[in-house]
Amino acid sequence: MSAASYYMTITLFIPCFVDMMYPKVGISMVHILERLGHKINYPEELVCCGQPAFNSGYWDESRTVATKVLDRLKDAEAVVIASGSCGAMLKVFYPDLFAQTPQAQNAKNLASKCYEFSDFLANRLGVTDLGARFPAKVTFHDGCHGLRELGNKKPARALLAKVRELELIEMKDAETCCGFGGTFAAKFPMISTAMGEVKCASAFATGAEYIVSNDSSCLMQVQGLLDRQKNPVKTIHLAEILAQS
């Protein structure tokens, strides 16, 4: 394990669904970052980035939530976000949301120190080998926000490449949306489901035992469909794999 020469205080942003439904993802991140020698700061009062309101067009309501995030993270050294989608919200969409407001500069400052988890490990810390072992065939799903808003294609793969006994089999439609899309999944359930079916079929065709991603929201969609189809393929967050030894 290569250790960073400088130890940081990392502020962890745990969005509501990770807190409530996927605590293991956050716990794994804490373990991994602490093992690397860094100090974790978890602002308990931050649970939402404001994306649902933002994506629905209710920017004023979104700002009510986001302003608190901005204030609370103002002095953070580095912010690691436990979801590519929320990461895109903080890093890419806050500057839009707060454009032409007194908070515009704050939003830009925050954006510059926000990282999605895999990006933080591989690019900010320069660490890819975490000594993890995961004896299984896996395939990786690129969450759209992480992939296209944040431009994170390589970090997750670099990290997976160093996991012992893990075999990564790329699926044909790795970059195709799983159909979650936040409120979209509830507003247009049939379209969302059709998209999810394409994703599941593509993943299934690889023969992998696990579908890995760095976004729990995508995995909720995929796992929800797999369970309904009684498909034995499992989903798992990247951080959970990296925390295994």
Add this chain to the structure above:
Amino acid sequence: MNEREAILARIREALTLTAGKPGAHGGGPGHHEPAVSPGPGSARQWLPVVGDSFEERIALFRANSAELKTDFYLLNTREELAKLLVELRDIEGWQRIGSHSGSLTQPACETLALPVCRTDGSYDVHELEKCDAGLTECDALIAQTGSVLVTSRSAGGRALSVLPPHHVVLARREQLLPDLPAAFELVKTKYSPNYPSFASLITGPSRTGDIERILVLGAHGPKKLTILCL
């Protein structure tokens, strides 16, 4: 205010607000790709590579023709050209052809010794429609894309190169241009400001993929395109 002035007024009013340059938006378009500045100069630097020598360019033209299902022949003498034309005539059983006057088409028509529908001046379109082949000259061949550049002046009008089922192009080696920028440069230097009313880059025989995305040649235009280059 007439329609023209009304539209222009709305445009000018709209343009009083300025829009950001492409890629200016924060997380903006193509965030996935690194920001690139195209830099000055012609499109040549981004388009597919074309070699510098005549041999490389002709090889590229040949390869493109094969992919496009164009029949391309590089010939050394007028005799070879005449022989090939006669072969084509006999194999396909041409009864009549369409053509226009030109230093390559003229002798070709004489060699073929068939009735010719000439499209130098006004002509009967029904006559042209009955022709088995249209023989034309061209302005240029383009190595990069395997295209033939024709205009209403160089190739006997608009219909001759598209109405008959077989389009035969007679060209000269020195007409081979490297790429698309060179083709448009030629159009400008050769014709500006007195442009012909029609010009076309012909890239392979007519085709369609409208039925189950399966390629079929000869949708409405020629089913065959033959390029004979001297």
Add this chain to the structure above:
Amino acid sequence: MKSFVREFITQSRHVTQELRHRQLIQTALGKYEVKRDEKKAAFQNWPAARQAAAETKWEAINHLDQHLTDFARRLEARGTVVHWASTAETARDIILGIVRDSKARSIIKSKAMTAEEIHLNDALEHAGFEVVESDLGEYIVQLRKEAPYHIVFPAMHLTRGEISELFARELGSAPTESPEELTMIARRALRQKYITADVGITGANFAIAETGMISITENEGNARLTAALPKVMITLLGIEKILPRLEDLALFLPMLATAGAGQALTCYNSLYGGPRQPGESDGPEQYHVVLLDNRRTQLLADPEQRDALHCIRCGACLNVCPIYRNIGGHTYATTYSGPIGSVITPHLRGLQDWKHLSYASSLCGACTETCPVKIDLHHHLLQNRRNSARQKPSRTEKLTFKLAAVVMNRPRLYAIVKKMARLFQPLHKLVKGSRLDPAYAWTQTRDLPTVPDQSFKDWWRTRA
């Protein structure tokens, strides 16, 4: 007003359940993707070419008044009549006038999305003229009395069997499973139409300001015949089609072909700069160019989304869109479908009527990533949502987000909500997947994860 949304939802439910239809579209577009990637790879630098194309269109659109007047002046200098139309109705009247003046009976048409936009065929047929679509795909959908399914591949949703049946019924041809034979049936049926048509109507892919020419891209040769044989030629185009210079085509033609159809260059890329000129042997006696606004200037007045006018109608965003690929082209019920249609239709036909298309997106951004002129498509969907919520907010939604903000900003309230979720979980099992289920939208097709006893925050506190 609501009927557009309801129709959209009904149609999308219908198509998503038709597996055969989805398969047909995915297969066709899968083939396209392979070809597109191959042709893209041949470029020395595709990203730089995209940026250059985007900047060229930016220049064209942001100096549109200048370029349009240059374009018109140069066309007029060679004897073309240039018409300007603020609305669809004006454009239809202009074209009907030209057709009547020329004492035409039959009209041959090559593919033009602007003609679809102004429902030109209906108007011409209503006035008693015969209009025949000459592009094979368009001809097929015209025979079916349908709108094009896709802006580049109009008959993509049909199998050869369906086309064979259609031709047998409408043209009396013998049934065949061969795409080649089917194409030849159409070829034969249309040949005489070109020769006898009095008027030819085309669209345009580009309008070159520098030389006063329009550029038409096609594979079949139908547009070339339409522009060669009839005595009168009319080109209908949107005012946004402008490119400043002739040499811009050296970049735009191969990019359009690559992005649109996975071809290095489309079979015919033709320039038209006027009627038959002195010394020329054929071509129309009259050439009319109709420039259409139809609320494009309204989009131009929105600097945030002005780049949507950069669109070259290649269809690449439709091809990669997972929504399009699963609901198909007709579900949109718009002239322009897919991501670009979802962005511009609210501007062209009213935000409140068409906002649902902007919501019917997972915002995955595949469209923006693929667009050859770098239109910020999926972010424009977000802006349409914001604009519609600002203009006419839904009370329930606004209230929901207001309440959510209250909860999210108050840790104690949030803790109570979490506890409730856990408590109600066993009860949820009773109604799961049924209409009584408050999460029915999710659970009718998907399971929900089990909420664990300990949240992340609970765990964090055990460490303190």
